[in-house]
Amino acid sequence: MNLRTPLSRVLNHGAAGEGVGHWWQQRVSALALAPLCLWLALSLLCLPTRDYAAVTAWIGIGVHPVLLSLTLLLAFWHAWLGIQVVVEDYVPQAGVKTALLLLCGFAAGLLAACGVYAVLRIALRPLA
C-alpha cells in the first residue's frame, strides 16, 4: 500500500531528513536543564531570607549570573519546542495554528531576552 498522495508523488516531496532535529533538541535541552533546574530551585528555596538585598546578592555573585542566564535561555528554548508540539497536535485550523505558533515563538524570545537583561542588570549594577 502506498501511503503517499498522488500530488506528493508528482511534486517529488519526500523526507527532508531533518525530522529528528526537533526531537534531539528537546532531549538535549532537557538533559542540560535537569541539573540547572535542580540548582536554581534548591538555591532559591534554601536562601536564608528572600529580601531585596539577599536575592540580588545571590543573583549577582560568582558564576550565578552566567548559570542563571543559561538556565533561562535553555528553559525558554525547551518551552518553545514543547509548545510547538502541543499546538501542532491540538490546533487543527491552519491559520489559527500559524498565528499561535508565531505568537508563542515571539513571546518566548521576548521573555528570554527580558530574563537575561534582568539578570545582567542585577549582576552589573554598581555596588553602593
Place this chain on the structure above:
Amino acid sequence: MPERPVSPHVTVYKWTYTMTLSILHRVSGLALCIALIALVSWLLAAAAGPDAYAAAMLVLASLPVKILIAIALLALSFHFANGLRHLAWDAGWGFERAQARRSAAVVVAVALLATVAAVLLMFWTGAGRQ
C-alpha cells in the same frame, strides 16, 4: 486520496494510568511556561530596584498566589521526575510494560514528596515567613 491508517481516537483506548502521566507531562509543561513568565517578572522587579521588588513580593505573599506557587512547584517536581523517565526510555531503558508501570508509580511518589518538601521550604522556613 488513498486510504490511510488513522490512529484511533483517544476514547477508543482502554485507560491506563501510564496514559494519565503522559498527558500530565504536557499539562505540567504548559503550567511551567506560565511559571517561567512569573520568574522573569520577578527578576525584572528585582532588576528595577527595591521598591518594585517589594511590590512584587507583596503580590507573591497573597494566598491565591501562594496556591499558584504550590501548583507550580508540583508541576516542576512532576515534569522533572517524569522527564528523567522519558530520557531513560529514549536511552532504551525501562520500556517494558511492567517497568513502565513501576517507574510511573515511582515518579508520582517522588513528585509528591518533592512538592511537600519544596512547599515547606518555600513557606515555613525562615525565608518564607518574612
